[in-house]
Amino acid sequence: MLIEVRENPFDPWQYLAERQAHHGVSACSGATAVFVGTMRDFNEGDTVRDMYLEHYPGMTERHLERLATNVLQQWSLDDVLIVHRIGHITPAQPIVLVAVWSAHRAAAFEACRQLMETLKHSAPFWKRETLADGAVRWVDNNTPG
Amino acid sequence: MLIEVRENPFDPWQYLAERQAHHGVSACSGATAVFVGTMRDFNEGDTVRDMYLEHYPGMTERHLERLATNVLQQWSLDDVLIVHRIGHITPAQPIVLVAVWSAHRAAAFEACRQLMETLKHSAPFWKRETLADGAVRWVDNNTPG
């Protein structure tokens, strides 16, 4: 399990290549399911120029660890990875990367999706958007999907 | 949409990086869902030394295109990628890569999973395994998940 909350931009594909090199490409993990959430340049009908992502230092990391532990208990998985940006983010930059390695595809797909849904609904992060005209607003609610 | 049936090994993460560079990291695609199927070194209780993947030249490519077209009609997606190995494959090598880009995560997750399920159940590929003792057998059925 690897959880990282980071301020610097990252390339999800390079991150995955390195993570897999780290644990060795396991010849047991037949299935890898990955989700990457990227900052869009629009939200609720407005053009978004950039974003600031606040978190709760300490609780955020602990909470992500709990979510990862939950899926590791619920499915038979080989590895779980969560990477989440904080701080100043611009459109097209990755915000979140979730990856799950398993022997079987159903477990990988389902654990990956559950991780993303529970992260969206419960991990302490808050988005503050800056719109095209310079107006700043806190995002009230995540989109349902 | 990009469909590739290829004989040479490939690195899925590098492939994704290149594909995204090609269509530009769209600032509209908030969600990318990816599945990588990797050759395992076991199947039905036996150690598998290597594998030969046969396909139906022409029909296989057309069928994968049909599956991709189906999900593009069913969900609002920005791009779909399917890469599938054929020929001689050794454990820990990627066999299949499916990636879906969308504005929303539900569409990305669901389209990616449906692509994998329909590919598994209908795309004309056949696996012939060589076991540890040199015995050769055709795989009868895919695992349910």
Place this chain on the structure above:
Amino acid sequence: MSVKVLFFASLRERFGVGQVTLALTEPLSVQAVWQRSSGEDSLPANVLMAVNQTYAGADTLVQSGDEVAFFPPVTGG
């Protein structure tokens, strides 16, 4: 006036041949193409069929110039 018949994977190994050409004087069902090309009377329930690279049923009519394929359950991905 002929059709190309293809066998894949374990079927090809069973018949020892991957491709046969069948003379055709009138349209035949896929099932009849199986009987003539394989020499086997009954079409096993788990054999899949395609006509011109699209999945087809045993009753599909095959015309001259068509490509017919028989193969076992698929196991890709």
Place this chain on the structure above:
Amino acid sequence: MSVKVLFFASLRERFGVGQVTLALTEPLSVQAVWQRSSGEDSLPANVLMAVNQTYAGADTLVQSGDEVAFFPPVTGG
């Protein structure tokens, strides 16, 4: 004998402060901690609460030395 109280995101901006320290002579509910630290009587339904970095309810008892946090609905991912 005190508790650390944290406000995040829009709540921090509303109160103009991210952290206050509350003197404590006896255990208090999270709701009472909210009233004393924010100066507001009622706890809005959409405010989330954590005690020692774990989600908690309004009735959870807070002891001296605890860390209490209030924040709006989360919007990560």
